[in-house]
Amino acid sequence: MADGITAREAKRLQTRERLLGAAIAEFKRAGKDESDVGAIVAAAGVAHGTFFFHFPTKEHVLLELERREEDRMAKRFATFTKTHHDLASALREAAHLVMGLERRLGVVLFKDFLALHFSPTRPPAEHGDDHPLVVLVADQIDNARQRGDTAADVTPMNSAIYFLLGLYALLITTDDSTGRRELVDDYLTRTLRSLQ
16 A cells, blocks of 8 residues: 555556546547547557446546646636735636636637536536635635625625636637637626626
């Protein structure tokens, strides 16, 4: 045993990581729907059934990616808000972090990643935890409400959900050729106005 896990568990985790990496590469290339599980398992060097042992569906790969990316963004957002206390800066940073996903994931995987939020076939999450970025944005809205920077009747969690879902919808339906930057700026302005 090393670090409290057995050699078997360590091997299982390594296999899962190889599969996840191979699946992400394949999703970047072809998109989730057109991706080939055969190509994923070949790249990971495992048997075909091993994929489904770790990820019952392709959507489960996206759920794992979502969990990791949300954790990463939440950590960066929390660091940012330690030194920036106004709501406008916080919402702009949240938008910046989400938009940064597209650069890291590529356009094809980014759209699949965001589409998962709206999918009627989205599998239930394996954990009941809240989305950490939503929680942190809600905290910033609540802080602004307590300072009197927003209307007293603002519901922070609802407002955070509306803000991020609207941002996701905007990003999934636009690109730079449609004036995305200006649309996002206008969305941020109107979101702030709606909270006052």
